[in-house]
Amino acid sequence: MGVLEDAVIKAKGAADFAGRKTGEFVELSKLRISIAEVDKKIEAEYLELGKMVYKASREHTDCTDYVQEKATAIDLLLKKRRDLEEKVNALRKVKKCPECSHENQFDANYCNKCGAKL
Numbered sequence: 110m111g112v113l114e115d116a117v118i119k120a121k122g123a124a125d126f127a128g129r130k131t132g133e134f135v136e137l138s139k140l141r142i143s144i145a146e147v148d149k150k151i152e153a154e155y156l157e158l159g160k161m162v163y164k165a166s167r168e169h170t171d172c173t174d175y176v177q178e179k180a181t182a183i184d185l186l187l188k189k190r191r192d193l194e195e196k197v198n199a200l201r202k203v204k205k206c207p208e209c210s211h212e213n214q215f216d217a218n219y220c221n222k223c224g225a226k227l
């Protein structure tokens with residue numbers, strides 16, 4: 110194979126790699142924006158829940174059903190957040206330890222820091 114063809118193949122490979130990296134970067138940015146949006150919603154739900162519990166306490170009314178409803182909504186948002194984080198970790202090829210939050214290699218079975226099963 111000639112030097113020129115060799116250089117063309119190498120350049121194509123580098124461009125493909127750079128393209129893939131750019132795609133991953135864009136995807137990661139989108140996921141991080143989504144996580145920030147979910148965080149805002151979670152904060153808003155907590156705030157509203159707190160206000161309603163406070164109001165019920167002042168007015169001596171029962172808010173048990175309301176609290177259950179809000180807790181379910183918050184659980185859904187927390188699950189959505191975990192799913193988004195998992196996607197981020199998969200793209201970054203890391204696996205977060207559920208015990209100590211250490212970032213391990215994606216294919217690790219045990220945490221490198223605390224030894225917990227992943």
Ligand SMILES: [Zn+2]
Pocket residue numbers: 206207208209210211220221222223224225
């Ligand atoms: Zn750990």
